[in-house]
Amino acid sequence: xxxxxxxxxxxxxxxxxxxxxxxxxxxxxxxxxxxxxxxxxxxxxxxxxxxxxxxxxxxxxxxxxxxxxxxxxxxxxxxxxxxxxxxxxxxxxxxxxxxxxxxxxxxxxxxxxxxxxxxxxxxxxxxxxxxxxxxxxxxxxxxxxxxxxxxxxxxxxxxxxxxxxxxxxxxxxxxxxxxxxxxxxxxxxxxxxxxxxxxxxxxxxxxxxxxxxxxxxxxxxxxxxxxxxxxxxxxxxxxxxxxxxx
Amino acid sequence: xxxxxxxxxxxxxxxxxxxxxxxxxxxxxxxxxxxxxxxxxxxxxxxxxxxxxxxxxxxxxxxxxxxxxxxxxxxxxxxxxxxxxxxxxxxxxxxxxxxxxxxxxxxxxxxxxxxxxxxxxxxxxxxxxxxxxxxxxxxxxxxxxxxxxxxxxxxxxxxxxxxxxxxxxxxxxxxxxxxxxxxxxxxxxxxxxxxxxxxxxxxxxxxxxxxxxxxxxxxxxxxxxxxxxxxxxxxxxxxxxxxxxxxxxxxxxxxxxxxxxxxxxxxxxxxxxxxxxxxxxxxxxxxxxxxxxxxxxxxxxxxxxxxxxxxxxxxxxxx
Numbered sequence: 001x002x003x004x005x006x007x008x009x010x011x012x013x014x015x016x017x018x019x020x021x022x023x024x025x026x027x028x029x030x031x032x033x034x035x036x037x038x039x040x041x042x043x044x045x046x047x048x049x050x051x052x053x054x055x056x057x058x059x060x061x062x063x064x065x066x067x068x069x070x071x072x073x074x075x076x077x078x079x080x081x082x083x084x085x086x087x088x089x090x091x092x093x094x095x096x097x098x099x100x101x102x103x104x105x106x107x108x109x110x111x112x113x114x115x116x117x118x119x120x121x122x123x124x125x126x127x128x129x130x131x132x133x134x135x136x137x138x139x140x141x142x143x144x145x146x147x148x149x150x151x152x153x154x155x156x157x158x159x160x161x162x163x164x165x166x167x168x169x170x171x172x173x174x175x176x177x178x179x180x181x182x183x184x185x186x187x188x189x190x191x192x193x194x195x196x197x198x199x200x201x202x203x204x205x206x207x208x209x210x211x212x213x214x215x216x217x218x219x220x221x222x223x224x225x226x227x228x229x230x231x232x233x234x235x236x237x238x239x240x241x242x243x244x245x246x
Numbered sequence: 247x248x249x250x251x252x253x254x255x256x257x258x259x260x261x262x263x264x265x266x267x268x269x270x271x272x273x274x275x276x277x278x279x280x281x282x283x284x285x286x287x288x289x290x291x292x293x294x295x296x297x298x299x300x301x302x303x304x305x306x307x308x309x310x311x312x313x314x315x316x317x318x319x320x321x322x323x324x325x326x327x328x329x330x331x332x333x334x335x336x337x338x339x340x341x342x343x344x345x346x347x348x349x350x351x352x353x354x355x356x357x358x359x360x361x362x363x364x365x366x367x368x369x370x371x372x373x374x375x376x377x378x379x380x381x382x383x384x385x386x387x388x389x390x391x392x393x394x395x396x397x398x399x400x401x402x403x404x405x406x407x408x409x410x411x412x413x414x415x416x417x418x419x420x421x422x423x424x425x426x427x428x429x430x431x432x433x434x435x436x437x438x439x440x441x442x443x444x445x446x447x448x449x450x451x452x453x454x455x456x457x458x459x460x461x462x463x464x465x466x467x468x469x470x471x472x473x474x475x476x477x478x479x480x481x482x483x484x485x486x487x488x489x490x491x492x493x494x495x496x497x498x499x500x501x502x503x504x505x506x507x508x509x510x511x512x513x514x515x516x517x518x519x520x521x522x523x524x525x526x527x528x529x530x531x532x533x534x535x536x537x538x539x540x541x542x543x544x545x546x547x548x549x550x551x552x553x554x555x556x557x558x559x560x561x562x563x564x565x
Contacts, residue, residue: 013379014453014511014532026383089385092358119378121361122345130353135318135426138346151430156342157257157495159435162315167426175496177483208358212373212386217536222528222544232545233555236527237563239543243525245447245504246471246563 001055001145003046004102005077006112006124008036009061009068013117024211035068038113041174044181045143046111047076053145058105062087062094066197073192074184080197089119090207095127100202109150110171114139125173136171137164141178248279248368251305251333253324254297255341256285256315261293263401264339269300270404272337275368276302279334283412284327286320288313294414301412305331311421315343318425321350326419328355333394335368340398348398357394360387364403376400380513381536401495402518438490440474447473447504450493450520453480454509454530454549461486463553464508470560476500478516494519508549512537529553 011017016030035043046057059072060081069080083101087093112125122138129136139155148168153161155175166172225235240246252268254261265283272281283297284305294304307323324347328336336351338344340362352359364384365375372389374397389395442448449468455461461475468475475491482492493500494516505523510516512528512535520526521540528541529549538544545552 011379013382017379017382017534019383089387092352117380120376120380123349123359123361126346126349127353127359130350136346137427139342153433154342155496156432158499159489159492159497160258161433163430163433165428165430170426176479180485208390208392209360209387210390212388214378214383214385217377217381217384217539222538222541224538224544224546226546229547229551229555232547232552233559236543236545236556237559239525239527240471240504243503245525246560 001049001053001109002105002107003049003055003057004105004107004110005039005043005046005057005059005072006098006110006128007039007043007059007061007065007068007072008113008116009033009063009065010036010116010118019214019216023213023215025214033067035071036113036116036118038115038117038174038176039068040181041176041178042111042113043072043075043077044179045174047182048179049109049145050076055108058107060098060102062097069197070192071184073195073197074188075182076188077195079195082197082199083202084199085202085204088207089211090209091119091121091123091127093204093207095124095131096204097202098124098128099131100204101200108168110134112171112173114173114175122173125171129171132171134169134171135166137166138173139175140172141175143172248276248334249282249332250276250279250335250337251282251284251328251331252301252337253344253347254283254285254293255339255343256287256290256293261296262339262341264341264344264399265297266300266407267401267404268337268339268399269297270407271366271399272335273300273408273410274404275335275366281410282333284324284417286312286323298410298412298414300407300410302410303412304414305417306414307417307419309420314429316425316427316429317343317346317350318423318427319421321347321354322421322423323417323419324351325354326422327417328394336394336396338396338398340400344398348396352396355394355396357396358389358392359396360389361398362400363397364400366397377514380511381517381539382534400514436488436490438488440491442474442476442491442493443498443500445474445500446502447471447506448476448493448500448502448523449473449506449508450476450478450510451481451487451508452478452510452516455481455486456509458484458486463557467506467553467557467560470557470564471504473502473504478510478513507537507541508553510537511535512540
């Protein structure tokens with residue numbers, strides 16, 4: 001079972017995010033990067049499949065992604081491919097670049113995270129599947145391998161799910177919570193140093209979209225309660241009393 | 247003349263609210279063109295009639311093989327229709343299924359795609375607006391000129407409709423491919439001991455609760471207030487609360503008298519499940535957290551400083 005995992009080195013949305021003076025990009029200062037949260041679950045799922053069924057796990061990153069790729073190698077991926085391009089917030093470019101870069105790979109399954117924690121497009125996986133003409137399923141919350149097939153449950157709205165069976169090779173994107181991602185061990189980090197991290201350059205031309213401007217949402221509705229915890233608690237209790245809630 | 251196509255979504259044998267929101271957006275931007283709904287299934291006559299009230303045309307695609315959603319079959323029939331009817335803009339809901347089909351359509355049509363849009367301006371080129379960083383910022387993007395554009399539209403944004411009485415047309419297309427993905431069954435939501443949708447008071451915890459052992463703190467507060475504990479996705483993913491306590495698009499939608507959000511950033515997926523609560527009070531360390539955009543009262547601070555004091559004070563009141 002050979003698996004390709006897509007992993008993004010992405011800005012943590014809880015870090016300090018500011019619009020840069022050009023009004024079209026994000027201020028680098030204050031940004032904290034890590035492996036995209038959904039991709040942690042993707043790499044974990046791939047490693048678990050490998051542990052149970054054998055095979056190889058190859059992790060692919062686009063743009064500056066060394067730290068994230070090393071982390072995946074330390075978790076248990078076998079080798080990594082880095083595609084050094086700036087896709088400028090255009091998922092089409094990213095997906096096309098990945099398609100080109102993995103053209104010589106033999107795989108049974110591609111696993112991606114449902115979306116990225118920075119731009120939240122939720123597109124790369126299904127764009128790539130369509131470009132490669134693979135069967136696919138998104139937002140997978142559990143999976144089981146069967147002979148030449150993969151059985152998945154995918155998440156719908158309102159607590160509903162949907163069970164599907166896909167013929168391999170296929171692509172899935174995973175929802176967070178599908179597993180409990182492992183921590184990186186010291187041994188893992190040591191082993192990762194010897195693993196291959198290969199750069200593959202691709203030329204995919206221009207994308208479809210161009211950022212016009214980035215800005216802060218206009219509405220700030222909440223009345224902010226200020227003061228020390230004593231004062232804040234008193235005020236909250238007053239609000240609840242006024243509403244007859246206590 | 248612009249033709250805007252809206253792909254309706256059927257869920258649990260009802261027409262999803264998002265379908266009408268797509269029509270609303272389509273009617274807004276069509277100019278002197280047309281808003282055209284497409285509905286797919288085994289027998290969709292009733293749905294087509296409903297859609298016709300908000301569209302200039304409704305395309306009906308019916309076949310036994312289309313009884314259950316399948317992205318391969320559904321996109322196959324849509325592409326057959328599009329090759330004849332040539333839409334300028336194709337809209338899908340930003341739902342689990344809409345998001346699955348839209349990229350496939352874009353690739354096959356060689357069209358640009360932007361997901362989760364909250365505004366679309368076609369007055370001078372095509373410009374779409376969407377949130378990034380889970381609601382912290384907005385971005386306007388120009389989309390390059392193309393014969394067709396594909397968008398998925400955020401739910402709950404386009405509420406204002408237009409009354410029309412469109413013509414229902416049988417699209418006359420049938421699935422032609424053998425899908426490599428097979429539908430097996432729908433899985434019903436889990437039923438737990440507590441139905442959070444019935445609670446008057448909800449204390450809801452998010453990533454800011456930091457550890458499973460801290461859930462106790464929320465439980466203690468909940469007991470004093472007489473409510474139930476719920477949570478956002480990260481808490482459910484970590485297994486600290488059961489799935490039936492999840493508030494949000496993929497969990498439950500709640501409208502309690504009080505929704506106390508502790509350490510919840512307020513990603514859209516969560517907000518959609520609680521925004522209609524009568525009173526929302528949010529405690530979060532991050533002053534930029536989107537939860538403050540929906541809360542009535544906000545406390546910028548550490549829940550571990552505030553909640554224990556609140557508990558002490560409530561204990562005194564209760565004697």
